[in-house]
Amino acid sequence: MMNDEQQRVADLTSTPAMQIWVDADACPKVIKETLFRAVQRVGIHITLVANQSLQTPPSPYIHSLRVAAGFDVADNEIVKRVSPGDLVITSDIPLAAEVIEKGGQALNPRGELYSADSIRGKLTMRDFMDTMRASGINTGGPPSLSQGERQAFANHLDRILARCQRG
Numbered sequence: 001m002m003n004d005e006q007q008r009v010a011d012l013t014s015t016p017a018m019q020i021w022v023d024a025d026a027c028p029k030v031i032k033e034t035l036f037r038a039v040q041r042v043g044i045h046i047t048l049v050a051n052q053s054l055q056t057p058p059s060p061y062i063h064s065l066r067v068a069a070g071f072d073v074a075d076n077e078i079v080k081r082v083s084p085g086d087l088v089i090t091s092d093i094p095l096a097a098e099v100i101e102k103g104g105q106a107l108n109p110r111g112e113l114y115s116a117d118s119i120r121g122k123l124t125m126r127d128f129m130d131t132m133r134a135s136g137i138n139t140g141g142p143p144s145l146s147q148g149e150r151q152a153f154a155n156h157l158d159r160i161l162a163r164c165q166r167g
Contacts, residue, residue, distance in 0.1 A: 023090035111152025
């Protein structure tokens with residue numbers, strides 16, 4: 001039988017330090033399903049943050065956090081809670097930039113892992129597209145998620161989780 005100190009050490013060493021946060025309002029269902037399977041497999045906690053109620057499978061690893069409706073409320077909550085080494089799933093470029101600045105990792109649902117080097121260019125392009133839309137130019141939306149992008153997401157996620165497990 002373990003004493004309290006032994007149990008605390010066992011809990012710290014057996015629980016992965018990384019947490020996964022999901023900008024869930026815009027995250028495709030197929031990506032959420034991939035995440036649910038992965039966290040069940042490796043035992044890492046995931047929290048879906050949204051301004052609406054979400055359906056999640058019953059699991060001690062899967063959590064949802066409902067925030068008030070409003071511009072960037074979910075993003076701000078994620079930034080407030082993210083810790084260095086955490087992973088955030090988002091297609092929101094400014095959120096990804098803030099996560100990277102705090103020492104976290106950001107992966108978009110299309111399988112692109114943002115980096116400190118790539119995020120600056122993405123922010124510039126996002127600002128340019130916002131300017132275009134504000135001037136009345138229809139820039140269209142992103143295409144549907146392709147099978148290749150789903151696979152790229154799953155592959156990046158697996159690599160990140162494997163590093164966390166070796167960690």
